[in-house]
Amino acid sequence: MKLFGTVALGLVLSAGAALAEYPERAINMVIPYGAGGATDISARTIAEPLGEAVGQPLVMANVTGAGGATGSVAVQNARPDGYTMLFARVGSHSVNPAMKATLPYTLDDFRFVTVYEINPFACAVSSNSEIMSMEDLIAQAKGDGVSYSSSGVGSGLHLAGAMILDAFGLEDAANAATHIPQQGGGAAATAVLNGTADFLCTNTSALAGFVSNGQMRPLMVTTAEPVVGFDAPTAASLGHPELEQMVGWTGIAGPAGLPDDVAAKWGEWMAEAAGDEEFVSQMEARGSIIRVMSPEEANAFIQTQYETFRALVDELGMRIEG
Template sequence: MKILAKFLAAAFALACSAVAAHAQYPERPITLVIPYGAGGATDIAGRNLASVTPKYVPQPVLPVNRTGAGGVTGTASVANAEPDGYTMMVARVGSHTVNPAMKATLPYSIEDFDYIGVFEINPVVCAVSAESDIESMDDLVSRIKENPGSVSYSSSGVGSLLHLSSPLVIDAYGVEKANEALIHLPFRGGGAAATAVITGNADFICTNSSALAGHIKNGVLRPLLVTTEEPVPGIDAPTVNELGHPELNALVGWSGIAGPKGLPEEVKTKWGEWLQKVGEDEDFLKKARDLGSVPVQMSVQESIDFINNQYEVFRELVVKLGMEVE
């Protein structure tokens, strides 16, 4: 009996230690992959979120930019990572809806991820350099119609929201074959794409408000429109409703948290709790709103439904504009 008692005690202790070890996630720092370059909307959203995680996450959440191929490189690295919760990512409109909608061959699909939740939505702003003689969307559209193939726009790479948004907006203004009427200049990230317009190396950009708000505030970019029903504080531009194009309200960016498919339930539960706390954090909310972003809290299913709907919308537009990429 004594031997049996010792065996049961040892087994119980071992089981308890295993449970305790399992309950310790995270035991080490968590890598948060940002699949686009510094200064863009994805980078800003991810670093804003990571800046407040020390209040709620017991280990550091370390943002890492893994750029390349318009978000594909970093996103694929997460899809192929060990699903242990130590490699997560900022899922983005470009990486998870535009890229799949545009590119026939990708090293991942939107089903290769476990989604925790969408935490931010960003309206799109079209802007030109403050030194440009283009004062309005009418000026921009007139120039494109008069000289098709002479006006350039910058993006964060093939398959990004920036790549699709400019032709989409110009198409809404009645420019035939909008994709062919513009010169696309891809850069490694939204920050570099915005800089190209500021320095005069590209004529205009259509990207998320968070990536341009600082440049607009500093007076180096002139906003021409914003894809919201109501004006956005700090962005002195007419809304698409005011310009007679309410259909462009569907053109928005978003950021969420995702990990490789097969995450343990504990990891998903803890990330869900952390994301909820971050979404209620006053520092996070203030910074997001100051950039013209809209903080949101979506459940896992709401996020999946939202992402799938975005994919369908963009896929339809890609086909219409002839923007499929092999």
Template sequence: MKLGLRRRLAVLLGAALPMAAAWAQAYPTQPVRLIVPFGAGGVTDTTARVFAEGLTRELGQPVVVENRGGAGGSIAASAVAKANPDGYTLLVITNGMYAVNPLIYKTLPYDPNKDFAYIAMLANTPTVLAVSADSPHKTLPDLIKAASAQADRIAFSTAGEGSDNYQVLEVLQQATGVKMLHVPYKSGAESLTDVMSGNTDVTAISAVTATGYIQAGQIRPYAVTSSRRLANLPDIPTAKEALGQDVEGGSLSGIAAPAGTPPEVVARLNAAIGAVAGGAMAQDKIYARGSERMDGSQEAFTLRVAQEQKKWAGILGRPGK
């Protein structure tokens, strides 16, 4: 009886495997949602839209960007973590969401180590520390001097705790020993607008989107948060050159799916993302403007997640979960 049952199960399993493979090969058969954790206009949104356009061609189905900002990306991450793991709901995930949020929020509606399949990294983008064009603080040392005179005298705006510009300003404060007032928004674009209007003093804007504002004279760039000067912004010094302190950081973005997504679908998406990353559109709109192309393998992404978690646990002085 037991032997017969095992045989029947083996037959059923043998039949199911080709069906699963055929289903994965047919994927996708309907539009795919790409959830972006911040509002429109920032570097994460810009990168997502370039890849969505390219993936639409590669996959043969519309890849539709959906912005769900708030709580440092936690709202978007929670929605995708709870989604059906069928490859039709994907998440643009940043290092803040899997490495910083677990350290700054007491509870999270998702577990970065259990709820996602990390498919591929998209780009690593440093930021530009910048103030309004008419700021009274002419240099980065001037700003730090003003912040040193009185805690919370200088205000900085970001896309929320856990966002790339929040990370950079957190590192800046730790490197210099100053305390500034944090003013969070739902997107990098909103935080930049606040600086340009004079409501806050400083922000960190992605190197991809900074060029136009600099050329238009709308912001005064202080420094780039990278280890070396950027090819598209060669006249802007690094933070170490400007301040004598290492202040490195930015947005490391990638695409993830809900845990349990079939491996065949993950592999299909990984190959499609790699094709887009290697194309002329991504080169022109992302990598030639200050972003760095990353190793596109699933293994590299999973390893980088662990590395970022360890790094930020050290910076924030708290053990990772």
């Protein structure tokens, strides 16, 4: 009995020591969307200050497909030990669950450690387009028709395009406009630039570079106040304040079962990393708002987003059953 007690105590102490050493090796960070999109930009911008806070290398990997679902499933199925984490996004963890009946995961399959970035949406066309305003866009949609690109079927960009056209009076917007899904936000922007699609509605962070160098023309931002760098009217000024609910967010999550101690460490690291002046300056220049949420705040926020988008999906008839 004494020997058993000694061994058991030793195991407990060893387990405690192992936990205290987390992280003792590199951490895999899954980005569920392609290069150049809002999620990729956010993840790679915070990678340096976050890596410094963590004290171990962060191995960034774009695992793309199915509107963010492929990368999300990779993390869902990983061991909940804190060594495989996900840069979750509004599309993968608010819009996807709201739109796809057969999605291979639910919000309960993940433990969020933070949401750290909020950004509005903007609608934009190529600078070569003859569409100069939202009025022009809707007129074309009701006439010859328009097409819009997105980062995939069931993505935030997919819902945003239909939602905004519907708000501006296009009847049966989910079917009246031609949706052209791409593999990620970067590809969605490229589709507009090369003329494959007429417009897209995506996060300001993904459009900022194209707008600043004159490749794209913003038509509207989904905010009450103007966005720096975007010479375009706001949704509120155009009479559609309801579109302000269309915002993007970026957070970090691990698989369900992620230990409390590990989640707490991520909270500390994120608070430090998101306070980095260069990171904040770069993200604000793209129209993002840096706001670090606790795990509790993040989960409540994401649940509200899901409920909002589920109601919109039902209203627009965009639920994907197959």
